[in-house]
Amino acid sequence: MPKLATLCGIIRLSQWPKTAMAPPMMNPQSEIGMVRRIPALVTLLCVLYFAVVNVVCTVKYLNFGYDDFDLAVHSQSVWKICRGDFDSSILGIPFLGNHMALILFLVAPLYFLFPSPLLLLSLQTAVLAAGAWAVFMIARDEISEKWGLAFAAAYLIYPPLFLMNLYEFHPVALASTFLMFAWLCYRRKRFAPFLAMLLLAMLCQENISLIAASFGVYAWLKGRRNQWAWAPLILGTAFFIIEAGLVMPRLNQRVQFYRLYAHLGSSLPEIAQTIILHPFRTACLMLNPERLQFFNLLLAPLGYLSLLSPLSMIPAAPVFLQRLLSARATESAIIYHYQAEFIPFVFPAAILGLKRILGYRSAGAAKALATDLLAVFPPLSLLMTLLIVPRLVPHSKRVPEAIDLQRRIVRSIPPERSVVATFEFLAPLSNRHRLYSLHHIYTGRYTLSTVPYPVPGDADVVLINTDDYLTFHTRAFYGPDHYLRLQKLLQGTGWKIAAWLDPFLAFERTPGMAEAAPCLVSLAEQPPAFRGRITQKEDVPVVLRGFSLGAPDSGNIAEMVLFWEKKADDAPEFTALCVLSGKHGTVYSGHLAPGSRIWPPQSWPCGRIVADRHRIRLKIVPADNDEMEMKMDAEPLF
Secondary structure, three states, rough: OOOHHHHHHHHHOOOOOOOOOOOOOOOHHHHHHHHHHHHHHHHHHHHHHHHHHHHHHHHHHOOOOOOOOOOHHHHOOOOOOOOOEEEOOOOOOEEEHHOOOHHHHHHHHHHHHHHOHHHHHHHHHHHHHHHHHHHHHHHHHHOOOOHHHHHHHHOOHHHHHHHHOOOOOOOOHHHHHHHHHHHHHHOOHHHHHHHHHHHHHHHHOOOOHHHHHHHHHHHOOOOOOOOOHHHHHHHHHHHHHHHHHHHHHHHHOOOOOOHHHHOOOOOHHHHHHHHHHHHHHHHHHHHHHHHHHHHHHHHHHHHHHHHHHHHHHHHHHHHHHHHHHHHOHHOOOOOOOOOOOHHHHHHHHHHHHHHHHOOOOOHHHHHHHHHHHHHHHHHHHHHHHHHHHHHHHHHHHHOHHHHHHHHHHHHHHOOOOEEHHHHHHHHHHOOOOEEEHHHHHHEEEEEOOOOOOOOOOOOOOEEOOOOOOOOOOOOOOOOOOHHHHHHHHOOOOOOOEEEEOEEEEEEOOOOOOEEEEOOOOOOOEOOOOOOEEEEEOOOEEEEEEEEEOOOOOOOEEEEEEEEEEEEOOOOOOEEEEEEEEEEEEEEEEEEEHHHHHOOOOHHOOEOOEEEEEEEEEOOOOOOOOOOOEEEEEEEEEE
C-alpha cells in the first residue's frame, strides 16, 4: 500500500493546474534538485528491477525451472558462434534458419568471456530494464517529468514485461527496448539514432523488419513524407524479403512455420485469397476469445489509455495480424514472449492518450479518471501476476534431493559427451556440440514439421524427467505410441542406469559393456503379501494389486515396486497419485509414472501382473511391522 500511495502521489502532482492558480514560487536550487532527483529515481527503479528479476531468473535457472528449449537453443547458438559453428543440434538446423537472430553475433564476445546461459538471462533483464528510460523520456517530452517517472514505474511493474522476462531468453525481447528508443528518436526527430535503433531491432528477429516498414507507413500518415517514411519502409521491406524469402528457406528444410497458417492455405497466395474471399471466417478466427484476452491483458494494466491514440500502434499492425491468424495457441498467451513486439507501442500510445486527455482543460473529471486508472491498474495487475507466477513454476514443489540429483547429473557429464534430455536439462547442458531434445525423438518429428526426426545413434547419455509437462502431456507432444521411440533410443548394449530418483532417470552408455539397457518393468506370477490395504477407485482399467517397499538408505531413498494388473486392452497411460501412510503418518506422497514413460501400461499384457519399479524418497521410515495403507488415484495425461 505505501508503494501504491507513492505512485498516486506522483501522478496527482503531475495534475497541478496550469491556469487557475499559479503554484507557489520555488527556490531555483530546489527546482534544480527536483530535476536531478527524478532521473535518479528512474535509474534507481531500473537498478531495483534488474536486481530483483535477475535474482528470480538465477534462482529459477539453478533449480532447473526453464522447462522449454528456447534458452538452451540460444545459449548453444552463441556458444557455437564463438567456435565458428552455426548449426543447432537441438533444432536440427542452422539456428538462423529458425529465426534470423543476428544480434547473437554481437552477444558472442560477451558469452566467450562468460560462457553461461545466466549471461543471456542477465543481459535480457538489463536491456528490458533500460526500456524504462525510453518510457521516461517519451513521457517527459510529451507531458512532464513527473509523468515520466509515473510511466517508468508503470513500465517496470508491467505484468507482460515481467512474464516475458521470466520466460526463457529470446532475442526478440531485446527488440522491445530498441523499438522503444526508436520511437523516442522519432518523436525527437533525430533520424540517424532512429535508424540505428531500428537496425538493432531488426537484427533480433525477421518479423521486426515488418514493424520497421510499418514505421515508414506511420511516418507517412503523420505527414513526414520524406526520409522518415521511405528509409524505414524500404529498409524493412528489403530486410524481410532477404531474410524470410531467401536466406531462411535455404537454411531450413525441416521446421515448417507455414503450418501455423495451414488452416488458411498452403502458400502465401492461398492464405491471402482465403482472407479476402472469406472475411467472416477470418473475422471469427481473429476475434477468438483467447486472442482478444491477450490484447486485453496488454492494454488493461495501463487503464486502456493506449486506445486513445490508436494510430500510434500502427507499426505493430503486421505482427498484430500474425498473432491473430496463427493457429498456435501460445501466441495469444501472455505468459510467453509474444508480447515483445507490442510493448514498444502500447506505452507511447498510452502516453499520447493521456496527453490528449490532459489537453482538455475543462474535463476535470476525465483527468481525474485517467489519473486513477494509471495509479490503480498497474499495481493491481502486478499483484494478480505475482499470484499467478507460483503456478507457472511447479518446480518449487520438488524435494531438495531431486534438485541435488539433477545438479550432480549435470556436473558429471563431460562437455564432449552427446546428451539427449527432456527440456529442463537442456539449458544447463547447452555448452556442447551434441545436445538433443528428447521431445523430437519422442514424437519422431521436428518441431512444427512433418519431416521425420532420426533417432541419434551417437547418444552417450539420456536424461528423462518422467513428469515433464511438455513432453508427456496430451496438449503438447504426448502420443500413445511414442514410447516405442524411447525404447528404440535405448536399444543395443552398453546402457546402464547412472542415476535414478523419481521422476528422474539418467541412462549412460559405457563402451565395452555387453549388457542391454535395464528394464524397470517385468512380469510377476503374483503380488507379494503385504501388511495393509489398498484404496483405489473401482472399474479402473489398470488395478494396483500390491506393493513392496525396500529398505531405505541413509538419505531415506528406497525402492518401491508397484504390482499392476491391466484389465482392458485400451488402457490409457496415466500418472499415478500415490499416498502411502503408516502408523506414524505419511510415508510417501507423490506422482509416479507407471513404466517410467518408456514401458507404459499400453505396452503391458492384459490379465498379467506387472512389477513396476520406482525409487522414491520417504518422508518417514516405517517400522518393519507397520500396517500401511496405499491410496492410489490415476490422473489422465490431459
